Amino acid sequence: MITLYGFGQGFGLPEISPFVTKTEVQLKMAGLAYRKQRAMPPASPKGQLPYIDDDGQSTADSTFIRAHIERKYGFDFDAGLDRPARAQAWAFERMIESHVYWALVGARWVDPDNFAKGPAHFFDGAPEDRREKLREDAQFRVAENYLLSGLGRHAPDDDVELAVRSLLALSVQLGDKPYLMGEKPCGTDATAFGALAGILTPFFESPLRQRAEQFANLTAYVDRLMLQYYPEFAWAPLQQAA
């Protein structure tokens, strides 16, 4: 049995972390049974979530987990795609994880209002005399990573402009297809869904979310994949809200 370690529900999402969402959707795509357990990043062999335990074998990092599933269970997430299409899917994945993701981090962690209503609550259970310091330290550390990612150097507005270029690329790639690479979901759909749902969740107000909402095919895509992979989750369709 596979155990997936993640943050769990929150922020109007079935899973707080885009990377954990990616892995969870890929487990569902592969039709593998799993149980999910809450954890915090220091518990992971690589200090980040997600990680999995598969019959005593620990694998950390969403891409290595995907490789583990492909190797151990013989499931090809990109079945039906030729080599150029696989390369294209990988390039989109890297764009999402190395670029779009950081815009999401900026909106959640650096924006003071969003931080206060969201990530600050990770520390609610900490001893009262240390709680505020832990919050400040964590926000500082994430803001520093955001800066080092490159995108944070352009905050507060130009970072959104750059991220929107990537959202436009995703929107153009999706077009009026059901999935990014065609009629069937591929591995990168899990990545795109995790990041887009994380940006579009109504829980956080942000210029990034407002701009993302302008891409009607991306909002419809998130609604569709939410229903497909998390049918039990109470998600108010974005298309209705628009």
Ligand SMILES: N[C@@H](CCC(=O)N[C@@H](CS)C(=O)NCC(=O)O)C(=O)O
């Ligand atoms: N490359 C990793 C990235 C995972 C990642 O960034 N996870 C975040 C949550 S979304 C995390 O655990 N951050 C805690 C930290 O970096 O200290 C993957 O693909 O799994």
